[in-house]
Every structure is written in C-alpha cells, then in structure tokens.
Amino acid sequence: MSTLYLHGLESKLSDEKRTILEIYAPVIAPDLDYKSNPNMIEFLYDTYKNQKIDVIIGSSFGGFVGYHLANLLGVPCMLYNPALPYRSGIEQIIPSHLAMNHPSIMRFVFGGNDSVIKAVDNLAFLFQNINDKSDYSIILQHDLGHQIPITVFEEQSKLFFESLHQRNLRDIKSFL
Structure with missing residues (x-):
C-alpha cells in the first residue's frame, strides 16, 4: 500500500505528519507548484496511473487536486x-477527456472555523457533485481552522485507515 500526499498551495508535508502517515503505508509527497502548471491534475494522473497508489491525502489546494485525481484513479481519499x-x-484544468473511476471511499474533514475555505461552500459543492459510486464521510469540526493540528491529523488518519481496513475485511468476507 502507498499514500500519495498532496500539499496545499504554500505548504509542504511536515516531518511529523509524514511520520504519522508512514505508520500505515509508504508516503509519496511530491513538491508541487500549482501556480506554474495549470494541468497539474493531468500531470499527476499521467505520473501515477501506472504506479500502485492506494490512497490520496490532500490539504487545501492539494485537496482540490486530490479530489479530482482520486476520481480519475479510483482510489480512496x-x-x-x-x-x-x-x-x-489559480487556473487548474480538470481533464474531461479522461475516464472517471470514482473512489470507493471519500473522507472530508472541514473546519467550521476555517476563514480561508468555508465549510458551507465545500458542503454545497459536494451536494451538487455527489456520485452514487462512492461512500462519503464528512467530518465537520466546529473549532477547526484552516491549519490542521497534528492531533487532529493523527486522529483522522487513524480513523481513515481503520475504515479502509474494515472495508477490505467486508469485501473479503463477501467474496468468500
């Protein structure tokens, strides 16, 4: 299993957060310049479509790119x-010529106190774009701002990977 982490616009994956994610899987965290590449989604799709990416985790602008990439690659996010x-x-072209594969699981963590990206705007977007091929989890944390504290990151990562594990066990049992 491997995790593709997509950082926000002016950030990078911290060593602390990488350590947390590496408990569950090796982490790929490319250094991305979203401003200079309006085709970042297609670039990442072309880069990782033949690699074993099992999970995408993204934050802020990396969450926007991760949402569309997860829908193309069909991996949980x-x-x-x-x-x-x-x-x-910032211009980003959403490639409409590529087939959508829709992930099985999409987990969203919204900060109710986020002044950069309003949770209500994200919720409106999701309700307009929801598909019936994915299981959605929407976590709205009232006191959470735009920055994700290490404790929240650790807790949400644990819950996310546990849900993937539980889903895999259910899939195996239904196959038997």
Whole structure:
C-alpha cells in the first residue's frame, strides 16, 4: 500500500505528519507548484496511473487536486479543507477527456472555523457533485481552522485507515 500526499498551495508535508502517515503505508509527497502548471491534475494522473497508489491525502489546494485525481484513479481519499468550490484565481484544468473511476471511499474533514475555505461552500459543492459510486464521510469540526493540528491529523488518519481496513475485511468476507 502507498499514500500519495498532496500539499496545499504554500505548504509542504511536515516531518511529523509524514511520520504519522508512514505508520500505515509508504508516503509519496511530491513538491508541487500549482501556480506554474495549470494541468497539474493531468500531470499527476499521467505520473501515477501506472504506479500502485492506494490512497490520496490532500490539504487545501492539494485537496482540490486530490479530489479530482482520486476520481480519475479510483482510489480512496481523505481531504482536509479542500479548495473544491474555489481556487484563489489559480487556473487548474480538470481533464474531461479522461475516464472517471470514482473512489470507493471519500473522507472530508472541514473546519467550521476555517476563514480561508468555508465549510458551507465545500458542503454545497459536494451536494451538487455527489456520485452514487462512492461512500462519503464528512467530518465537520466546529473549532477547526484552516491549519490542521497534528492531533487532529493523527486522529483522522487513524480513523481513515481503520475504515479502509474494515472495508477490505467486508469485501473479503463477501467474496468468500
């Protein structure tokens, strides 16, 4: 199993958060310049479509890119305060010529106190774009702002990977 982590616009994956994710799987965390590549989603799709990416985790602008990439690759994702309804004037082309594979699980963590990306705007986007091929979990944490504290990241990562494990066990039992 491997995790593709997509950082936010002006951030990187911290060593602390990488350590947490590596408990569950090796982590790939490319250094991305979203501003200079309006085709970042297709670039990442082309880069990882033939690699074994099992999970996508993204934050803020990386959550926007992760949402669309997960839909293309068909892998589960967990997205923190994704910039789904708006992108701060940064152009990103959503490739409509590629087939959608829809992930089995999509987990969203929204900060009720996020002044950068409003949870209500993300919820409106999701309700307009929901598909019936994915199981959605939407976590709205009232006191959470845009930045994700290490304790929240650790707790949500544990819950996300546990849900993947439980789903895999159910799939195996139904196969038998």
